[in-house]
Amino acid sequence: DDWAFSARTPSPLVRSAARGWPALMVDGSCAHDVVFAGLCAHCGEALPAQSSSSSMPRRGAPRTIGAGGGGNGGSGSGEEEGAPGTKRLRPGFLTASLDLQVSKSALDTLAEDERQRRVRARRLVVVLDIDHTLLVATPHWQAGATTLKGVRGREYYVKFRPHLQDFLKCAAELSDLYLYTHGAAHYAEAVVRGIDPQGALFGRPPRLFTRDNTPPGLKHIEEIFPSDTSQVVIVDDRDEMWSQNVRTAHLIKVSPFLFFPLRDARADVSLEGCAARWQPPMGPAGSEEVASDRQLPAVAEILRRLHRGTFGGDSGSRGGIGAYPPEGGVPFVSDVLPALRRETLHGCVVAFTGVGVVAPTHPLAWWCEQLGAAVQGELSAQVTHLVAARRDTGKCAEARRRLAEGPRGLHIVHPGWVLRAMATWRRPCEVDFAMPPEGPVPDFCGSAWSLPRRPPPQAATAVASAAAVVPARGAAAEDEWDEWIDEVVVGAGLGKCAPVA
Numbered sequence: 001d002d003w004a005f006s007a008r009t010p011s012p013l014v015r016s017a018a019r020g021w022p023a024l025m026v027d028g029s030c031a032h033d034v035v036f037a038g039l040c041a042h043c044g045e046a047l048p049a050q051s052s053s054s055s056m057p058r059r060g061a062p063r064t065i066g067a068g069g070g071g072n073g074g075s076g077s078g079e080e081e082g083a084p085g086t087k088r089l090r091p092g093f094l095t096a097s098l099d100l101q102v103s104k105s106a107l108d109t110l111a112e113d114e115r116q117r118r119v120r121a122r123r124l125v126v127v128l129d130i131d132h133t134l135l136v137a138t139p140h141w142q143a144g145a146t147t148l149k150g151v152r153g154r155e156y157y158v159k160f161r162p163h164l165q166d167f168l169k170c171a172a173e174l175s176d177l178y179l180y181t182h183g184a185a186h187y188a189e190a191v192v193r194g195i196d197p198q199g200a201l202f203g204r205p206p207r208l209f210t211r212d213n214t215p216p217g218l219k220h221i222e223e224i225f226p227s228d229t230s231q232v233v234i235v236d237d238r239d240e241m242w243s244q245n246v247r248t249a250h251l252i253k254v255s256p257f258l259f260f261p262l263r264d265a266r267a268d269v270s271l272e273g274c275a276a277r278w279q280p281p282m283g284p285a286g287s288e289e290v291a292s293d294r295q296l297p298a299v300a301e302i303l304r305r306l307h308r309g310t311f312g313g314d315s316g317s318r319g320g321i322g323a324y325p326p327e328g329g330v331p332f333v334s335d336v337l338p339a340l341r342r343e344t345l346h347g348c349v350v351a352f353t354g355v356g357v358v359a360p361t362h363p364l365a366w367w368c369e370q371l372g373a374a375v376q377g378e379l380s381a382q383v384t385h386l387v388a389a390r391r392d393t394g395k396c397a398e399a400r401r402r403l404a405e406g407p408r409g410l411h412i413v414h415p416g417w418v419l420r421a422m423a424t425w426r427r428p429c430e431v432d433f434a435m436p437p438e439g440p441v442p443d444f445c446g447s448a449w450s451l452p453r454r455p456p457p458q459a460a461t462a463v464a465s466a467a468a469v470v471p472a473r474g475a476a477a478e479d480e481w482d483e484w485i486d487e488v489v490v491g492a493g494l495g496k497c498a499p500v501a
Contacts, residue, residue, distance in 0.1 A: 014376035033106040035088055037099045067206030074481045092224035093125075096209050104227075111228040118231055119330055124313045126303065127224060130191055131183060131234035132266050134296075135160045142260050150190040150330075158191070159259040168201050168298035174307045175233070178207040178224055185212040219260050221246055230332045233306060235299055238270050247371065249334035252302055255423045255445075267445065271380040271422065274363040275415040275444045278349045278355050278389035298424045301338075305425075309336040342372035349374045354414070364415060367422050386412045388435045389444070400437065415444045 032042040039046055058095065079395060088101035091110050102110065131137060135158045145157040164285045166235050171177060179202060181188050192206045202208065207224075220239045221229055229250065237256040240248050242265045247253075256272055267276055310330055348375045350365075351359045358365050358377060364387065366373045377382055386399045399412050417433035433442070 012183065024051075031103075033088075033103040035101045038264060057304045088139075089226050090223075091228065092209065096205070096207060098213055098214055108227050111225070115228050115230060117229065118176070123231070124303070124307055124310065124333065125220070125225070125232045126171050126175040127178045127180050127232060127234045129234075129238070130179060130181040130188060132237045132258070132264075133235060133254055133256075134164055135191070136257050136259050136264070137187075137318075138260050144259065146194070148190040148194045151186050152184070154190075156187055156190050158194070159257075160195070160255045161296055162293045163296045164195065166302050168195065170300045171303055172201050174303055176207075177201050177229065178209070180209040180214070180219060180224065180234075182211050182214075182219070185210040188301065204412060221250065229334070231310070233333055233337065237266075240270055249338060253367075253422055254299060254300060257293065257295070265476075271363045271367060272419065272445045273380055274355075275389075278415070279444050280390065280441045297425055299427075302425050305340055306333065309340055330379075338370070341370060341425055342423050344427055346373040346374035347426070348384050349376060349380075349382045350374070350385045350387055351376050351379050353379075353393045353395035354387060355387070361366070364418055368418060371418075371421050371425075384411065385417070385430075386410065386411055387418060388412055389413055389415055391435060391437065391441075396435075414442055416442060419445060 005327075029042055030040045030041050030045040030047060030329055034041040035047050041321075058398060088103050089107055089157060092096060093114055094110065128134060135194075137156060137158045139157070141147065144159055148156040148158060150156055160369075168177070176371055179188065179192065185208075188208055188210045189206070192202055193206055196202050196206070199206065209223055214220070220243070221232060221234065225232055232250055233252060234242065234246060234250050235241065235252045235254060237254050239251055239253045242251060253271070256264075256266050256270070258267060267273065288367070310333060312330075336498045345368060348368075350368045352362075352364060352375075355362070355364060358375070360366065360369075367377050368387075379386060379398055386395060388389055388396050390396065396412065399410060402408050403412070411430040412435045413430055413433040416437045417428050417430065420428040420433065435441075
């Protein structure tokens with residue numbers, strides 16, 4: 001067995017836990033804190049435990065086992081009304097194995113020890129998705145694919161996202177890395193062997209969560225961190241796979257990585273699927289999109305900013321963003337991350353046209369607000385950006401008329417402007433994402449990474465306020481962003497990354 005804990009020789013963690021934690025006395029059954037492979041680590045009583053995803057609950061809570069019976073879906077509190085015995089949960093931050101289960105009190109003790117260790121070491125936790133975030137897979141070999149070897153001679157064909165290894169090395173300097181995918185375990189394990197053969201990034205056994213050891217449906221951060229998420233950052237291309245709280249406070253959403261020529265079903269879902277739904281017929285597609293994909297270097301920059309906002313700029317300073325915990329220490333990621341993300345479009349007032357009814361839950365509108373913009377339903381005098389998917393609407397005609405009368409600080413951009421802002425946490429250059437008055441319509445989703453590089457001039461100025469006129473963010477700011485990435489991943493001592501080309 002690959003797991004760190006052995007049924008025949010319990011690990012030091014299990015042995016010390018069995019000695020050091022007091023038993024919770026419950027009449028009629030064992031109520032000790034630690035169960036391993038269905039056996040109490042203290043008294044040896046056999047306790048049935050869940051061992052397959054087929055018996056896992058479909059909603060919300062981490063799996064638990066009771067002293068009086070098999071696995072049940074818990075509420076995360078460690079107790080369930082009317083159930084006999086003590087409920088126990090997997091400490092996912094220590095192991096992905098379902099064999100180890102501990103009581104709520106023991107779990108809290110372990111979680112606090114881990115939190116203090118990370119704070120002392122100034123480390124975040126980064127939970128990474130696999131498919132369309134780090135790579136894209138295809139069922140049959142195609143040009144450009146890398147072959148990964150699985151068990152029993154099985155082969156998997158994938159294309160790694162540009163800058164993957166450099167990004168992982170950079171992220172590992174700042175954080176503890178975990179993988180969480182809805183893919184099968186044998187596939188995910190082959191991926192881990194391909195990207196981390198020595199176990200230097202994800203550990204050995206790997207910190208890997210798959211459909212085989214997590215419940216179906218939405219992803220749940222409690223699968224890994226049942227009680228403490230204070231330093232957790234999630235990187236995923238599918239924001240709708242997480243709860244509203246996680247999307248708001250913990251998630252860095254990335255653009256999906258699509259490489260192979262056959263249409264990928266991923267293009268039709270999530271925020272990108274929403275944008276593609278309103279895509280008019282396009283002109284000839286560009287050929288530089290994949291080669292120029294800079295999503296992972298952009299995430300490296302965001303992680304650097306999050307780390308600095310949480311722990312401060314040097315080892316002697318405290319974090320500078322977000323509310324401090326009541327007992328002192330460093331701010332929570334759930335405070336720092338939304339604050340940094342809102343800086344992206346701070347001062348922008350956005351209206352939409354050609355994208356259907358824009359309710360607060362509309363993906364484009366929701367993400368604009370998460371990025372710090374104000375969203376209005378009408379094209380008022382305060383609107384600075386009209387995000388247009390069509391050119392034949394009344395709003396678009398009115399915006400063109402205003403622009404013809406003279407500069408008014410109004411920009412007509414297509415939805416790709418929102419996608420680029422979401423992927424980089426930097427306000428994109430409006431010129432690059434302008435909706436042309438005539439001619440071919442740009443590819444809303446594909447244009448984000450196929451933009452030309454420019455010679456670097458000066459930095460752009462920050463936006464002042466929501467009521468102010470927002471100047472165009474030009475080529476200078478785009479090149480400042482490129483230089484910032486180079487500085488973050490090379491100059492900051494986070495490991496050398498390949499040039500962003």
